[in-house]
Amino acid sequence: MSSSVKIKTLTIDERQVGAREDQTILEVARENGIRIPTLCYLKGLSPYGGCRMCIVEIAGSPKLLPSCMTTVEEGMVVSTQTERIKKYRRSLLELYFSERNHVCSVCATNGYCELQSMAQEVEMTHVHFPYMYPHLEVDATHERFVLDHNRCISCTRCVRVCEEVEGAHTLDIKDRGIDVRIITDLDQPWGESETCTQCGKCVHVCPTGALIERGKSVGEMSKRKQLLPYLTKMREAQK
Amino acid sequence: MKKKLTLATLWLDGCSGCHMSLVDVDERLIDVAGIYDIVFSPLVDVKEFPEKVDVTLLEGAISTDEDVEMVKRVRKSTKTLIAFGDCAVTANVPSMRNHFKLEDVFKRGYLETTPGNSIIPDEKLPKLLEKAYPVHHFVHVDVFLHGCPPSADNIFYTLVEIAEGRTPELSKRARFG
Amino acid sequence: MTPEDFKKIGETHRKKRDGFDYTINVCTAAACVSLQSDKVKDELTRQVKEQDKKDVCRISGTGCLGLCASGPLVTINNDQALYGGVKPEDAAEIVKNIDKKPVKRLQIPADMPFFARQTKIALEHCGKTDPEVIGDYLALEGYEALYNCLTTMEPVEVIDIMVKSGLRGRGGGGYPVGLKWSTVHKAVGAKKFVICNADEGDPGAFMDRSMLESDPHSIIEGMAIAGYAVGASHGYVYIRGEYPLAIKRLKAAIRQAERQGFLGKNICETPFSFDVEIRLGAGAFVCGEETALIASIEGRRGTPRPRPPYPAQYGIWGHPTLINNVETFANISPIVRKGADYYASIGTERSKGTKVFALAGSINNTGLIEVPMGITLREIVYDIGGGILGGKKFKAVQTGGPSGGCIPEEYLDMKVDYESLAQVGSIMGSGGMIVMDETSCMVDVAKYFMDFCQSESCGKCAPCRVGTAQMYNLLNLISQGKATMHDMELLEELCDVVRNTSLCGLGQTAANPVLSTIRFFRDEYLAHINDKKCLAGVCVIEHKEEPVL
Structure with a gap:
């Protein structure tokens, strides 16, 4: 850390904490053992700000801000667990569950899924919005991996890891609104992709059962969560 | 000794796994029997759903016109209705047919997977709804006991809490799937 | 280049223009072009040649004159005469009468409130210059x-x-x-x-x-x-x-x-x-x-x-x-x-100057207008806009597009400025102003805007991506007479979630058309839900027993 980096002090959930001026609220909260739920955020990837689970209240601001992309300011007073935010997080998660066909009981990542455990974290016992039941494809053309759109939450962790870490940019996103889909190459079957290096990083950063290894059955697909931190660490060591 | 509560258990569009899990309460069944009288259940031989029940464990999604009728009937008679397991809470596996047309579902179920059969039965069978729904789509649910199946511990906990007049706090204990 | 230089260019240009006794301006903005104003211009040019008036009369294209409802529009020397609904076959008569009395049957009175009540600053050159000629701009x-x-x-x-x-x-x-x-x-x-x-x-x-x-x-x-x-x-x-x-x-x-x-x-x-x-x-x-x-x-x-x-x-x-x-x-x-x-000096305390609006919908004078801030909605709708089409009854005016709201009759005398519009649940927006009459169903209007938002949502954040689609489905159910009061509660809850948790303005304001129509036209929602009736007769409600619900 260069000496020019300034230190800011702020309050998160009534705790005084110190932070470098370039840090986000989320980073500082985690350093201090304050848990803020996230779905699209993943340390080692560029922040995205799309899942909205990490929204926090900042005194003096009427808007709820995503802690993953909001940098700290001197004297900021942040609340991460107010009743209002908790209610919104639950509603958001219900919207996720209503959007696609997330049937936990027959999912390869049953027991290892971040969406599933998020339901416990935000205390969601059922979905009171109507389920949308879209008809979605499963791309099982790849010899090693399967992309199941039924279980995708469009967090784009896979897209980002493929571009930013692997450098292949095989995965991307198409269409918009409720029709957004993860695609491989120019929306070709994954098995026909010429750019996929078969590294499998996408599978292991995927929070749900949308990306799994081929042949994994119900509850068999645990994800190697240490993969990305390990890669980042090794890269930094090489520099 | 306190007056025993009445308990009904019901099995609609589900696999009966939740009832298996209820049996998995094992020796604690004796405790359950000490607090509850089971008045209606696939496990006991009663044909008519009683007029008044304290607690109903409702397993399964709502998939047919008969299910709809039944769930409305149950709601009317029950004080505390528990959506019992993922099928009742989310429609779970039965809902996996929801993004197909009913016609295709029948074809798949009766024709394609049964070589030699050319008849889709349409008489004397409950009419399948366009989609399978969670219980709370039709009636108010008091307690959501999710899990596929819910663990025996959670079932026991829920029954005891209700008997003690408390609201079971399942959001952190139970898990979907 | 010094100002003298470009003033010279402007001056030369102006002289060239002033060398003619008459300039016939033909609106060549999209609305008039779509009504074949380009053909009118060609025919006018031909007629000038044919009637041998080339030395006294020039034809010029010009920008939007505003009164799009009466296009194609033509002016003589900017303010000598204004013609509307001009067809190519009218060209001969216009040219023939150029130095006589204006052609009555085509004439639009230039002192009509549509023009008189406007204050043009942003649009000061619109309709006065040829947008394709820089000299015209320099001359002004x-x-x-x-x-x-x-x-x-x-x-x-x-x-x-x-x-x-x-x-x-x-x-x-x-x-x-x-x-x-x-x-x-x-x-x-x-x-x-x-x-x-x-x-x-x-x-x-x-x-x-x-x-x-x-x-x-x-x-x-x-x-x-x-x-x-x-x-x-x-x-x-x-x-x-x-x-x-x-x-x-x-x-x-x-x-x-x-x-x-x-x-x-x-x-x-x-x-x-x-x-x-x-x-x-x-x-x-x-x-x-x-x-x-x-x-x-x-x-x-x-x-x-x-x-x-x-x-x-x-x-x-x-x-x-x-x-x-x-x-x-x-x-x-x-x-x-x-x-x-x-x-x-123009406008209100906190909203200065003028605002351009695109006046559309069920109104006589649809078109482009620029009005001082603080003007009332009534003046815009009835004076400038010339009232409701076909003498129908006014119902609401929608400002701000999919991010805005519908303002009912009781607020017609409200001043148009940023704060007042926000107070009634709408926004100033970029200037879209759609007037609706009694034949518009407000549930249908809300549904229309929600359909727009859900199909235009980029899909990045969950509340906007899923929330707008959910709200659209619910509005669809309501408009079909298939909804219950529970659906109405869900709709209102979703409005709150989407507004407060969405990433950008699109999602944060997507609920506005719904919220404002619920606020001012709740009875219409309730009629769809409880009585299975669309008061405006827009929504098709099939009266059959639903097998479930």
């Missing part, structure tokens, strides 16, 4: 404001004019222009950019298109002045590809301005350099959101990112960037020329 003091800024003022002085004028961003947000300019001016960066947001996307809105088609040089001049004020040397106009005529005219105008030295290196022989490039959008509504717009210019998927940081600090490729919309830039040069005090 064009680029003098830029020259004066560059040669007599410091950037901070220019910003000061904007602050004093009280001009607020006309794209919808209403952020003070002077403050925004000053922020970008103060931002540290080796490079800075100016972006003109011409990604007009509200259904029924055509202000930006008309201004670019009618007076492209005023936008360019406004951008150059902004560039000087904030210290930027490069500008982009982000314009949707669906506006081919506006693009064509803007391109031509940029070329002309470059040739005359109003763009490019050392503008007006000062050290200031500024160029303008056009970037075409593919018509995604979300690309009107500034961070999505920037992503799109950068060549990436047009999706927004959370703010802060605002583009003023971290904009295009990370450089401080000023984004204003077309109308804002159109106001700059008039403000510099006429002075901040003049501009600030």
Whole structure:
């Protein structure tokens, strides 16, 4: 850390904490053992700000801000667990569950899924919005991996890891609104992709059962969560 | 000794796994029997759903016109209705047919997977709804006991809490799937 | 080039024009062109030749005259006569009567309230100049404001004019222009950019298109002045590809301005350099959101990112960037020329100046208007707009497009300014104003806007992506008479969730049409739900027993 980096002090959930001026609220909260739920955020990837689970209240601001992309300011007073935010997080998660066909009981990542455990974290016992039941494809053309759109939450962790870490940019996103889909190459079957290096990083950063290894059955697909931190660490060591 | 509560258990569009899990309460069944009288259940031989029940464990999604009728009937008679397991809470596996047309579902179920059969039965069978729904789509649910199946511990906990007049706090204990 | 030089160009041009006794102006903006005004112009040109009036009469194309409902529009010497609904076969008669009495059957009284009640600042040249000829613009003091800024003022002085004028961003947000300019001016960066947001996307809105088609040089001049004020040397106009005529005219105008030295290196022989490039959008509504717009210019998927940081600090490729919309830039040069005090003398306490509206819907005089802030809705609808089409009963006026709301009759005497509109649950927006009569169903209107939002949502954040789709489904159920009061509760709950948790303005305001129609027309919702009736008779409700529910 260069000496020019300034230190800011702020309050998160009534705790005084110190932070470098370039840090986000989320980073500082985690350093201090304050848990803020996230779905699209993943340390080692560029922040995205799309899942909205990490929204926090900042005194003096009427808007709820995503802690993953909001940098700290001197004297900021942040609340991460107010009743209002908790209610919104639950509603958001219900919207996720209503959007696609997330049937936990027959999912390869049953027991290892971040969406599933998020339901416990935000205390969601059922979905009171109507389920949308879209008809979605499963791309099982790849010899090693399967992309199941039924279980995708469009967090784009896979897209980002493929571009930013692997450098292949095989995965991307198409269409918009409720029709957004993860695609491989120019929306070709994954098995026909010429750019996929078969590294499998996408599978292991995927929070749900949308990306799994081929042949994994119900509850068999645990994800190697240490993969990305390990890669980042090794890269930094090489520099 | 306190007056025993009445308990009904019901099995609609589900696999009966939740009832298996209820049996998995094992020796604690004796405790359950000490607090509850089971008045209606696939496990006991009663044909008519009683007029008044304290607690109903409702397993399964709502998939047919008969299910709809039944769930409305149950709601009317029950004080505390528990959506019992993922099928009742989310429609779970039965809902996996929801993004197909009913016609295709029948074809798949009766024709394609049964070589030699050319008849889709349409008489004397409950009419399948366009989609399978969670219980709370039709009636108010008091307690959501999710899990596929819910663990025996959670079932026991829920029954005891209700008997003690408390609201079971399942959001952190139970898990979907 | 000195002002003498370009005044000379203007003067020459003016003389050339004044050499004729009569100038017949034919509106060549999109609305009139779609009614074949181009053919009218050709035929007028032919008739002038045929009737041997070439020496006394010239034909010129011109920008939007405003009264689109009566197009194609033609004027003689700007104010001598105004003709509406002109067909090519009318050309002979118009030319024949050029030096006599105006042709009565085509004439529109120029003193009708539609014109008399307007105050034109941003649209000052619209309908008076040929948008394809820079000389026309120069003849009307064009680029003098830029020259004066560059040669007599410091950037901070220019910003000061904007602050004093009280001009607020006309794209919808209403952020003070002077403050925004000053922020970008103060931002540290080796490079800075100016972006003109011409990604007009509200259904029924055509202000930006008309201004670019009618007076492209005023936008360019406004951008150059902004560039000087904030210290930027490069500008982009982000314009949707669906506006081919506006693009064509803007391109031509940029070329002309470059040739005359109003763009490019050392503008007006000062050290200031500024160029303008056009970037075409593919018509995604979300690309009107500034961070999505920037992503799109950068060549990436047009999706927004959370703010802060605002583009003023971290904009295009990370450089401080000023984004204003077309109308804002159109106001700059008039403000510099006429002075901040003049501009600030118009309007209300907190909303200064004028606002351009695209008047559409069930109203007699649809078209493009510019009115002083503080005018009442009633004056716009009944005086300028000429009342409801077919003498029907007024029901609501919708402002702000998919981000705005519907204002009912009881607020017709409300003053039009940023605060008042916000108070009744709508917004000023970019200037779309759709008038609805008794035959409009407000549930159907809400459904229409929600359909728009859900199909235009970029899909990046869950509340907007899923929430708008859910709200659309619920509105659909209500309009079909299949909903229960529980669905109504869900709808209202979703409005709250989507508004408070969405990433960008699109999602944060998507619920506004629903909220405002529920607020003012709740009875219509209840009629659909409880009585299975659409009071306006718009929604088709099948009266059959539902098997379930």
